[in-house]
Structures are given as structure tokens and as C-alpha cells.
Amino acid sequence: MKRNKPKYKQIIDAAVIVIAENGYHQAQVSKIAKQAGVADGTIYLYFKNKEDILISLFREKMGYFVEKNEEVIAGKSTAAEKLLVMIENHCRILSEDSHLAIVTQLELRQSNKEIRLKINEVLKGYLHLVDQILYYGIETNEFDPDLDVRLTRQMIFGTLDEMVTTWVMNDQKYDLVAQSSAIHQLLINGCGGKR
Amino acid sequence: MKRNKPKYKQIIDAAVIVIAENGYHQAQVSKIAKQAGVADGTIYLYFKNKEDILISLFREKMGYFVEKNEEVIAGKSTAAEKLLVMIENHCRILSEDSHLAIVTQLELRQSNKEIRLKINEVLKGYLHLVDQILYYGIETNEFDPDLDVRLTRQMIFGTLDEMVTTWVMNDQKYDLVAQSSAIHQLLINGCGGKR
Amino acid sequence: MKRNKPKYKQIIDAAVIVIAENGYHQAQVSKIAKQAGVADGTIYLYFKNKEDILISLFREKMGYFVEKNEEVIAGKSTAAEKLLVMIENHCRILSEDSHLAIVTQLELRQSNKEIRLKINEVLKGYLHLVDQILYYGIETNEFDPDLDVRLTRQMIFGTLDEMVTTWVMNDQKYDLVAQSSAIHQLLINGCGGKR
Amino acid sequence: MKRNKPKYKQIIDAAVIVIAENGYHQAQVSKIAKQAGVADGTIYLYFKNKEDILISLFREKMGYFVEKNEEVIAGKSTAAEKLLVMIENHCRILSEDSHLAIVTQLELRQSNKEIRLKINEVLKGYLHLVDQILYYGIETNEFDPDLDVRLTRQMIFGTLDEMVTTWVMNDQKYDLVAQSSAIHQLLINGCGGKR
């Protein structure tokens, strides 16, 4: 695909806006094209079909997510710090792009099973990051050596997701990043970190 | 509404089966009617519209959930024990009704924002139960007195939800109830409970 | 299918009219529905899809064709007479329904290969009738005993088809039935019949 | 038009191949351009539009047909012989170019009424040849002096056409030229030729 052409990103950004503002089921291809400033047919020069737009959207944005997280995590030396900056980063990115927050937390979940399976594939990269932090914390004796990494990752991911979704459903009216520290403490306690 | 008439529950149970077996977007009213053994039009004698079926379904099932949980929680004297039986109960009910697990964890989440907001209303009864355990644990000095109840509730609920969803997505092929104890320990640690 | 319900035939007759008057590629389902006096969706209670309308149309009309032909053929005792009444009958039916003539000779031939293969299946019943006349003529010594039935059937069918198509393409402005006798003589000569 | 430029014939030959291999409705301009090794836009330097490609294709190929037929017919002295070589020639040319046979007998017939009318115009040159043979046969007393030339031409043309179409629909799996003699005899009989 022509992922480097400017119109590729142009269409994805248009999709985020249209989906956030109209809802998943009201995000017609023609609306996305109009928002992107191209003709309907042009969409199909860059994407196989509508489904491909949604999956590409998720892949592009999540790729940025994972990339940013890898950067900030690498800059910290303890597992606790790594987890904290990851949480802060997660909250910050979504706080800064309210459209993206709506799309990932609410709208894209209405897609059919096929799309969601592909989205889950993309998510695995993110889950892997969390695992790495946990393994690191166990190695450095910060965390309980008997920690069940799979369950703990589910706790961390589930907690973050629930926190953000609640925030979006409350119309993003409070400061999400400000909660990072408190939720971090809760999770670190869960991991058996020092209090 | 005619919630006591036999056909009311008959249609709701049919909806659970049809949604679980066909997926949310393939669960047409006519399919639900056929499964329930009534005519399409009869559905509308018991429900305002399709949305009403889904919300009623959630309310009925979740009502049973909260009721059962209140029972088991009342039988325990410490907050930690209360949380444990709640988690066990949660896992057990979903383990025993695989259709319901699929519907609540995967399919019903594909519904639009409007339906999900109403579902969230129903969920508040459940969240309130968690809050009560947390307040109780703070009172009894089991939990950290400075615990942010709202955030902690999000952690508990998000973790449970993620755990069950992962289990459903893995085709329910391992023992969910068996994980109760481990996840309980993680969450209790998070709450500052004794180790 | 509900082939006996009045709307079934109503829709097929509407399709003949719409296709004849607008052309194959301008015969939208909505136009057919409007002509039939039903809603678009009603079409799909009686037909699987648009293709099914066209094939059913051909099957219904051709069924009438074969049926009528069997009647008139049975009433004659020589192969030459049988062939004559078949030709007359063929010409008469199409002369009496100018819409049907346009649809079968011009418009339906624009359909894709899949539809045309199914139409050809239906046509086999008609070709079989011609074969029967030829075998009968050979038995009764009217026709050349060495007649190649397959080729001769192709001659008869090809000649009739070309004659009718030419007539339709000339806007049906001359009397088709009046040509029956002359074309019959040509074909009978071909078959080695007495002059 | 630029009918002498090499790309003109190049595009027409590409069209024959693409239509034969993909079918009329799957023969997009872009596919023809690709097959011809030119850009989509280049097509429009040599042809007015897609319709023009098809009609030109037919004209070019049919021109060769008529030309060849005129040659072989001129070499024979009786009408019966002329008809025989014409039939043989017709069968031979299509036997030798299976792509062309598929295109003229099956695919091009799916075109709309407008194109088919123009194709018929081109065909008139061919029909005229048949007429000439018939007039010649009447003059030389080979054929019935009362022969209806127009009808007889329809018989000859319809028969040939049906024969070839049947052969193509049966995947060209038998020898078409070998049938020339038998079909010739049938047609000559029809014309009142000596037996």
C-alpha cells in the first residue's frame, strides 16, 4: 500500500474525526472522504475497503503509542518508574487527542468480530511492553518473584482501560493524567512493590 | 411492562442464545423470535424495540448477579473475604453459562453508545457493591485509609473484566474460577491489605 | 418459493415490462418494484436476488412456451406439420407480447455468463422438443434417415432465433407469423422433406 | 483516427485477449491498457471511448473475414461451391483463433443495444456476401427461383451462428470445420439445390 503518500495519513486522520464526531455506525465512507477533502473513489486507491481503513487507523495510532512508550520506558531504570511513565504516557496521549480517545475507547469497539480480532493482533505489541516491565521488575527484585505475569498484565491493562473508558464516558471532564500517580501506586502494590 | 409473563423471559433467553451463537450484528429480531418460538410481531408486545430487548436482557441477568453477590458477601466478615467470594461468584456464574459470558463480554459491547450508556446505568448496582466492600475494608482498617475508592473500584472492575474477557476470547478453555485466588491477592495487595 | 402467490407473477410481469422499456442495464430493482406496485423489500420475499428474478422470468415464460408447443405439436400427425405449428406458435407468442420478444431476443442476452448458463439450462427443454420432431420425421420416413439430428436442430433453432431477432431489431414492423410458412418450407427442404 | 499506428492494433488485440479471458463484464479499460502495455489514458488517444474499442475490434476482425471470404468465393464457379467454401472459411478462421471465437460468439453479445446495433451495421457487409451467393445461385438455376433471399440469408446466417456458438459453449472440443460439409448440405437442400 501507499502508506507514505500524504493522502494515506490524511484519510486516516479524517476517519478519526468523523468516527469521533458521528459515531462508528454513522461514519460513512463518503463522510470520511469529504472530511479528507478527496473523492469517495480516492479512498480505494489507498485502502482495500472500509474495514481496512479502521484497522490501518488502529495500527498507525497504536504504533505511535508503542513507539512513544518504548522511548519513555527506556529512559527509566526501575520497573516502578517504567510503569509510571508508561501510565502517564498512555493517559497523556489520549488526553491530548480527545477524538482518538473516543474512537479507541468507545467507537471502534462496535466493529464486528473480524475487525476486532485484527485490532487485538495490533494490541499484542502493547501487551508485550507491559510484560517486559513485569519481567524486569521480577529480575530486579522489585516485584514478587512469584508474580503471575499473565494475570498481572491483565490487571494493569484492564485497570488502565477501565480508567480511561470511564473518563471518556464522563466526557473527559476531569484530568486523566493527574490520576496516573494514584493508579500507579495501586498497581505497584498489587505487584508486591515496596510501599 | 409485562415482565412476569412467561414469554418475557422466554424472549430474553432466546436473545442470549441467538446473540451468543450468531454474534451481535447477526442477531436479527426475526431470529430471536424464531428461537423464542413466537412471531416477529409478538416481540413488540413485550419490548418497546430491539434496544429494549438488549437492555432488559442485561438488567435481568445483572440483577441475578448483584443478588447472588449480596448473598455471598453478607456471609463473610472481612473485606478481603468479601472480595474473594465476590470474585469467585463472578467467575462461577459466567463459567456456568458460557452463552451469557460471550454475550456480556464480547457481543453486547458492540452495541452503540446509547445502549452502552444504559447498560452502564445497570452496572452501577454492581459497582456499588464493590464500593461497599472497599468502604467496609477501610472502616475495619484492613485497607489503606487513604484509598481512592473510585479509582480502586475501577481497578477491581477493570481487572475482573479483562480477566473474564481474555478467558472468553480464549474460548473458555481454562478454569476461570481457579484464577480467583491469585487475582484476589493481586487486588488486595493493591488495596494495601496485609500480605 | 412462493410461486403461486399472486405477487410472484406480478413481479415477473413487471420485470418484463421494465426491462423491455428501459433496457437490461437500466432495469433497477426499485423500478421493477415500483412497476409491480410493491415495496423494494417485498421483491426479496419472493426472489432470492435480482438474478433470481431474471432466471425465474425466463423459466416461467419458457415453460409456457414449451407447454403450448407440446399441445399444438401433439395435434398434428406428420413431422412437417408438427414443425409448422411449432414455428407458427413460436412466432405468434412473441408477436403477441412485444415486451417479451424484446426481453428474450435482445435484453436478457446482456446478462452475465452465470445467468446465461442457467437460461441455457431452461432452453434445453425447448431444444428437446425440436429433437423429438426430427426423430419422429425420420421414423415416418418424412425426413432423410441419415439426418444429423444435432446439426439439424441447430439449423432450426438458429434460423428461428435469427428470424425473430431481426424482426425485433427492425422494431417488429412487419408480420412475423406471415413468414412462418416460407421459413418452414426452407427448413423442411433442408431436412430432405418432400417438395 | 489513427488506425495505422501500431498501438491501434495493439490495443484491439489486447482487448480480444482480455475479453476472452475475463469475460465482457470483467474487461475493464485498465485491464486492456495493461495487457496492451500502455497507460489507461493512452487508450483515449486512439479510441473515443470504451464502446469505440469494441466496435473497432469487430470492424477490424470482420473486415478480415469478409476480405478472406471474397477471395475464396471468387475462386468457385457454382453457388453451392461458393457457399461451401464460405462456410469452411468461416469455421476455419474461428477455429484458428479461439479467443476471437469466444469474443464474437459469447462475450460481445452481452454489450448493450446501442453497441449491438453498430455491430449489426458492420455485419451487413457479411450478409451482403451471402445475398450475392444466393442471387448468383438463382441466376444459374441452382436454387429455387422463388427463393426469399432475405429469409434464406437469415437461415444461413442463423444456422452458422448457432453452430459456432454451440461449439464455443462446448469449449471448442470437437472439430468445427469437419461439420462444414454436413451443414452445407442441409442449407443447400433448404435452398432447393439438387440432391
Next chain:
DNA sequence: CATGAATGAGCATTCATTCAT
């Protein structure tokens, strides 16, 4: 002459809901 990216009109089909019986 040649290119190929961009255009945008056009349509079969589904399914929640109604209402005459």
C-alpha cells in the same frame, strides 16, 4: 505523444418495525 492519479455517479440488499387480520 504518454502517463496514471483522481474523480463521482449509481444500485442491490437488509432488517427493525407496523398493522390488518
Next chain:
DNA sequence: TATGAATGAATGCTCATTCAT
């Protein structure tokens, strides 16, 4: 109460043609 035939709005995608380069 119960039925189920009928309704009709709503949308993703293709492809012939253009035109700036």
C-alpha cells in the same frame, strides 16, 4: 393476545473518463 407479510430508508464500492504533468 398473536401473527407474519409488507414496508422503505440507507450505503460501500466500481470503473470509464479526464487532465495536469
